[in-house]
Amino acid sequence: MILDLHTHSIKSDDGRAKVENYCQWIRTRELPIDGFVLTEHRQFDLESDYSKLAADFGLTILKGAEVETEYGHVLVFGVTAPLLEAFDFSDIHLPLARVIEACAAYGAVPVPCHPGRKRVGMSAHLAEYGVPDGVRIVETLNGGSRDNEDAVAQAMADELGYRGIGGSDAHIVSHVGRCATRFPAPITSEQALVEALNGGEFEAVSFRDA
C-alpha cells in the first residue's frame, strides 16, 4: 500500500486543494498511490469526515497535523483528543521535546518533515540545539523540496539512523502523490498508520519523474 503522508487541503491557510479534487486527480491521472494523509498546518481537523469520499473513490483518507517547533516543522500521526490537550497545535514555537513526549504518552508518531530545508527543517538547527532525543523517523522525500534539500535530509537520516518516509507536501491538486510511503500491508485508519510506522516496515518513494 502506498500513501502520500503529507498533504494540505483548503483547511490550511495556504492550501488551495479541496479533498474531493485530490481524489479526482488521483483517479483520473491514475496515480500509483492508494490514499493520502491530510496534515493541516498548526491544527488538527476534527470536524471533517472524509469516509464517504474515501469509499466513493476507493482511497484511504486519513488525518494528521503539521506543527512548528524550534527544530522546524513536524508531522504528527495518530492525533487524538488527549494529544490535542497536551500542547497548543497553533503555537509556532513549540519545543520539539514536548511534542515528542506528548506523542509518546498518547500513542502518536512525530516525524520532522522536510528536514533538509533551511529554517523550517531539522538539520538546520542541529548545530544550535544538538541532536534531539526521541526522533526515529524523518521525511526524507518531500515533494516540495528544492535543490539538494532531500539529499541533506537523507544524509542526516543515514548519519543519525532515522527511518524515512515520503510525502508530497501538496498544497495544490496537481502536486499530490509526488512522493509517498510504501507499506507492506493495507492501512485504513490513523491507528493502523501509527502501528505501521512504529513497526518500521516502510520506505519512502518518489514519483516526481513519473
Add this chain to the structure above:
Amino acid sequence: MSQLDIEALKKEWVGVQFEERSFVLDPQNMAEYASACGEVAACYTDPTDPDFQAPPTFASSLQRGRGLPEHFPKMPGLGMDAGKAVEAFAPIRPGPKTSRTHMHDIYAKTGRSGRMIFLVIRMALYDPDGTHVANADTRVVIRERPTEEDQA
C-alpha cells in the same frame, strides 16, 4: 529588537472594527465586472434579468478606505497581498449596501524565509434590512526582518 508579540497583538486588535461605509451598487458596474471575469450567464451580465446579481467575488472589489485600524502598530517588514477570500451568504443585488470592516485574525507561521505575520481583514457586507450578504477577507503577509539575535 525582539520579535513582535503575536498573542498580545491578537488580544488587542482582533475583532476591532475600523471602517463602516454606506454606498449604492450600480447594476452597470456589476455587469461590467461579471463580463470582465468571463461570466456569460444573464443573471450576472444582464441588469434586466429578474435574478440579476453580482458574482460572489465582486464582494472583494468593494474594500475601500483604511487598510488597517488607526494606531495599528508598525509592522516589522514589508506587507504584501497574501490573497483574497469570499464567503457568500445571499445574492449581491444592486442598490444600497453597508460594509463594516474589522481585524479578523492575526497569526504567524514559519517558512523558508523565516517568520511571517499574517493579518486577515474582513469586510462584512449587508443589505439595508440587515441581511448579511457576504464576507470578503483580505490577507496581508509581512515577512519579518531578521532580529539582531537571529543574525548573531
